[in-house]
Amino acid sequence: MKGLKYPLLLSMLIAFLLTPFIQPQQTYGEESSFSSYTVLASSDLVENNVDEGFLEGVTNWFDSLWESIDNTIDGVKEAFDELFGFIGDLFESIDDSIALFIEDASEEEIISNLDDTFDQAEEYLEEIKDIQLETKDNIVYRVIREDEEPEKGIFAKAPEREEITIAGHVNNGSRPDFKGSKYISTTKSFQVAFENATRNIMDGNSSQDLRIVQIDLNKVTNTYYDLTDPEVQDKYLVSKAGKPWQRVRNYANKSQELLVEYSIPKEAITLLGRPSEFLGDISPGESK
């Protein structure tokens, strides 16, 4: 009995020591090659040729690992190909739009076609977002005034007016006489930015062509407040009595508003340009 006991214990010990080599494959792989390897290795270990089974297993493991890395690289390549495809489609759509402007079309037709083009562009942007590139979640937009210089950064209009609350900024910020606050308004929605860049809602929706900048929140160093976030709304968009201030919440939701305190560093800003630069003339005959 003693003679039988020691080889058995030895086999169990070897099996135990080899377990870590098998574990990573189990967590990494999901296909049958890994699971079948595990089964094979286990039976080889118990039966006869331990060394051969071990080396074969390690070789297979490395093969599978390289295969997986290749697959991952292919996946990334595919995602980028898709992304470039979408951008290509987007430019094609813009070209179509420009062609429409050149043709002799009525104002209504032009507006309708522009709407279609914009919807299409938005769809492409949505599809691009679906690729889940990490930074997309942290991108906001701002329509900048002519006196702002994005290459130097963006600065709050009145940083000294500390007493202006977030709710006060949202409520009064859309008025022509607003004196500003320590907050800088941005929007999470490209569509909102586009609309604000092309029509002046403070002047009877007159045509305008202001610059849009894209801001990477990963590079924003000051505090910012996503006013569409219910938790942020519960903290800052409340009435004097501490109740939800629904009107101001609606304003923030509709504009997809996000406020940044004091300043936005130049490193976080990418100038996208004026809508006319990427969609052609917006309202022919009107000043840009």
Added chain:
Amino acid sequence: MDQALLIEEFIESEINMLTELRMGNGLDYNEFEKCMQAFEELSREWKKEDYIPEEAVQTIIEIYAELYLFSDNYKDKEKVQIIEAAEQFKTVREKLLSSEDIQKGDQNETFQNLVTAINENNGFFVQLEQGKGMNEEQFEKIYLELKRVTNEISSWERIPKSIVIVLISFYEMILQFSKYKYEFKMSVEADKIYDAYERVFAQIAG
């Protein structure tokens, strides 16, 4: 319709109407009519009351000034329509808050101090409306009293009409700002009024 539902409709339609105006989409007549109808019905119900349910007070206070301010963002016919809508609300509101119907509500000592501070120097709002500018010293005194009143009433479920009338005057200081800036061309005075308005706005609204 049940009063709670009417209040809900009144508040919701006002919010929707103002949100559309803010987005540059013009006056939403459907929301305007819903809001006006609800307000008229509520006004009839509250005509003989000395108090107004707290949840409706903010809307009553802000509706005229907000509509009027948004009218500045529009031109021509659209502007006129918004001003007309604002005036319609004002008419209903004036009937609701007409002083002969208010029997009590100004018994509260804190509120009395506020009224006294406002009435000094021939009346703070009277002077303001007559284009005589803003008495800053008096405003600081009034502001202290206003803070006390707003803090006290923030937990009340019903607000006396007399307090609502005073709060409207504060909220509508922003309209005085426009008058001073564009009509009277008194930009320094207009600036003072604007700053004062933002402080009272934070006290009244949030």
